[in-house]
Amino acid sequence: xxxxxxxxxxxxxxxxxxxxxxxxxxxxxxxxxxxxxxxxxxxxxxxxxxxxxxxxxxxxxxxxxxxxxxxxxxxxxxxxxxxxxxxxxxxxxxxxxxxxxxxxxxxxxxxxx
Amino acid sequence: xxxxxxxxxxxxxxxxxxxxxxxxxxxxxxxxxxxxxxxxxxxxxxxxxxxxxxxxxxxxxxxxxxxxxxxxxxxxxxxxxxxxxxxxxxxxxxxxxxxxxxxxxxx
Numbered sequence: 001x002x003x004x005x006x007x008x009x010x011x012x013x014x015x016x017x018x019x020x021x022x023x024x025x026x027x028x029x030x031x032x033x034x035x036x037x038x039x040x041x042x043x044x045x046x047x048x049x050x051x052x053x054x055x056x057x058x059x060x061x062x063x064x065x066x067x068x069x070x071x072x073x074x075x076x077x078x079x080x081x082x083x084x085x086x087x088x089x090x091x092x093x094x095x096x097x098x099x100x101x102x103x104x105x106x107x108x109x110x111x112x113x
Numbered sequence: 114x115x116x117x118x119x120x121x122x123x124x125x126x127x128x129x130x131x132x133x134x135x136x137x138x139x140x141x142x143x144x145x146x147x148x149x150x151x152x153x154x155x156x157x158x159x160x161x162x163x164x165x166x167x168x169x170x171x172x173x174x175x176x177x178x179x180x181x182x183x184x185x186x187x188x189x190x191x192x193x194x195x196x197x198x199x200x201x202x203x204x205x206x207x208x209x210x211x212x213x214x215x216x217x218x219x220x
Contacts, residue, residue: 056205056206
């Protein structure tokens with residue numbers, strides 16, 4: 001059974017640009033959550049999608065958005081990138097809702113220059 | 114004060130030692146995860162528990178819901194156990210993470 005796949009693994013962008021990250025959950029999983037990890041703030045919750053609906057959102061500005069498709073694949077988008085957005089972005093998939101065992105992807109390391 | 118506190122922040126051990134990492138939380142939870150993160154970033158879920166104790170190989174996780182405390186134990190530690198161990202709690206459909214414990218096991 002394939003694990004959670006995140007693409008791309010590494011990304012370098014310039015301030016002001018936008019970026020889209022992709023997460024393909026484990027087959028059959030309907031919940032996808034996104035997290036940001038930085039050295040200063042650690043792991044922080046961005047948002048969670050279940051059956052194409054955003055069910056929960058963390059304390060991040062509106063520049064951070066996401067969506068989930070009918071096949072449960074999810075994308076997150078960050079617009080008007082800032083240097084502080086440089087981080088490891090992780091997604092996790094769960095069978096039903098977030099309150100079940102979570103399986104994490106390898107992450108996308110975003111560097112904003 | 115963070116909602117999820119881990120201790121210690123850093124831990125160094127000799128191969129074979131028994132290791133304990135602690136996690137305390139201040140919010141209501143429905144479950145608690147112990148996660149392992151190796152250099153390079155990938156996270157592996159070690160345990161999810163909501164009561165009692167779970168064991169997998171040399172790893173044991175316990176939780177005391179009344180005291181809002183969990184521990185992760187590693188018996189007979191090995192250099193390949195070197196990683197960051199993160200405690201995370203389920204709170205209203207999201208995970209809240211501790212700051213992690215960096216473990217280094219030397220031969």
